[in-house]
Amino acid sequence: MPNILNIAHLINIYTVFVNGNLSKTSYVMAKPDKKITIKDIALLAGVSIGTVDRVIHNRGEVSEKTRVKILRITETLNYQPDVLASTLASKKNVRFATIMPKVDKESSFWKAPLSGIEKAIKEIEHYGITNKTYFFSVFEKNSFLEVAQKALDENPDGILIAPSVQEEALQFANICDERKIPYAFFNSNIAELNQITYVGQDSIQSGIVGAKLMDYCLGTNCEILVVSIYSFLKNNTHIQNRKQGFIKYYETKSGAKKQLHSLEINSFNDGDIYSELRKTLKEKPNIKGIFVTNSRVFHVARFIESEKLSHINLIGYDLTTENIPYLEKGTISFLINQKPIEQSYSGLIALFNKIVLKKDVPKEILLPIDIVTRENLMYYE
Amino acid sequence: MPNILNIAHLINIYTVFVNGNLSKTSYVMAKPDKKITIKDIALLAGVSIGTVDRVIHNRGEVSEKTRVKILRITETLNYQPDVLASTLASKKNVRFATIMPKVDKESSFWKAPLSGIEKAIKEIEHYGITNKTYFFSVFEKNSFLEVAQKALDENPDGILIAPSVQEEALQFANICDERKIPYAFFNSNIAELNQITYVGQDSIQSGIVGAKLMDYCLGTNCEILVVSIYSFLKNNTHIQNRKQGFIKYYETKSGAKKQLHSLEINSFNDGDIYSELRKTLKEKPNIKGIFVTNSRVFHVARFIESEKLSHINLIGYDLTTENIPYLEKGTISFLINQKPIEQSYSGLIALFNKIVLKKDVPKEILLPIDIVTRENLMYYE
């Protein structure tokens, strides 16, 4: 029989248990505030804290009988381990790896996730968590897998991936599955894998939002151009979904439909882009709105300015340093924000919750589709 | 002379110090990863950890000589106390109080902050933090101060306040100052006080955003009505700023100006509201847009539906359960979201950072002005 300390709450627990009426309610009603510790459980089970610890961590070396007994008590009292004490005692530090595209000179989009990573780590570094970020090039074919291998070599406890190159990322996810390393995606997703979660935007819906805005901008009798710049390089489905969503809006919309045109440009060169745009606009002079499916919208903005086409409404994606000046000047009417900072931040926090705190994490964390215009820009930067 | 343990990093520290070249850089370069503990400091200072602890907490009973010595080492090594160990050791629990309007049957706006509070507490309860929320009525004159007094009676370690009734809140803030209880504001602000921080929206700018949206919605030749419903009851400046911002946009805007009209309605009764609106719209048939300066926009939406005025563009505030159906149907074109959940969440986190972690907190945390329409609504709810 356990030695009963003269602590009120323990007596309460104990009474409940010797009665055989092992009821959570009755305990909780007795002392709702006091936190249950393994010491309490040990006392109630008539064993030592070491034994309780072994049961909780499935470390074996405990007879089935006492194991069940301890588990029963644990569940009944709804024991929650003290995260502070736990991480303090276990000096093991959890190491995360983040794999994402490098910031190329063509667009600064991938700068933003870096500060999200920093923010997340600052918040959880107390818990002994570190992160190492690995950058791949979306332009070099084998870059992703090379870089990913480096990350793997360090045997991290969890990996956050921006799977911009789908096939390679898919391959890598399988390797992670084999090696039982948990991983999460951000920015773009690959369906049907074992990712802990995906943090990002619903890309179809974001296209719909773009269309809605375009609709508000434009009068009744005009045409719209949807521009994709170098979309095949990137996470195709992501970009294509935006286009698809945009088109869908106008298909389902009752009332005056607008005519849509589509243009694919596979170049980052302003000259190439200008001539393509010039040609299209010449052919279809009724175009009053241009929707660009990714962050390369600033190319089109430059074109509009240089050709003095102020009557054209321009909508695109992402608050990159290239795009922002054109939003401020009004050349770009709206930018749809993907919340790149929150994406990486939430991704790491999700890994932390799952791996360290062992909490459940939703399979998809869909971030808001922010509508950004000149007037509310300052609060999103 | 302190007893040198054969731990590499300590020898490193020690070497640095006996040389007299007490340089942070040299230490950090030696062992950048190892965390400095009070034990390290004690060893280096040739005292016990108890003494170091006394110095760190300004608890006195230490000679000036060793105090300075310890402080010097502490600063040089950039000692950061371990929050986990610290909160584990001190079983004192920090108690916060939140004071905000009660959810009235007229509008569900104040439901949202409750979940923000819950979220924040869930995140920081490990640190022994609790919160008790107090509700006042904006309709009863002395309700705020009564409720606030109750909060004060519990002698909380920090108070989060939604100062919707300005004069009373001001008075109360002064009491808090006297009693040296730190406080923060959310949702609306009172300038020039000693609040730790204000979390909320820039209300002037939000009016400007509303105007911009209205501008996009409307054609060239039309008039706009600005409606304030029961605005004198609430945090006046907040509501008035929105109106002011809205007007400012059209004043500063070059090009075709639009004519603005203003309507104040001091009733929640649909009958009253309808007749006021009906009268105004009859007088000014050219009105094509209505901007409502608070969450009572659903009244106007109901009016528009019942009078079948589908040509009117309606813009207002807040994703309340009353407003959302009208946004979904399209009767309301846009709602400006104040992020009420994040407001209370960030408010409590700010208190936590300041009081518990002793971190610096910005004097103003201005949350984004979310533009919400039918198509991106689902990600803000």
Add this chain to the structure above:
DNA sequence: AATATTTTCGTGTACGTACACGAAAACTAA
């Protein structure tokens, strides 16, 4: 100089958990 008083400091225990080590109990083999 001896004692009293104050200042200064070291030691010990606690917080709740993790884990190593070894002792006791249970079981096996002879």
Add this chain to the structure above:
DNA sequence: TTAGTTTTCGTGTACGTACACGAAAATATT
């Protein structure tokens, strides 16, 4: 039964900090 083996468990120490208690050192008093 006894020794050997395995299973099961208790004890001790550590993580980094907080704080009480009391001892030692410094100072004051007679």
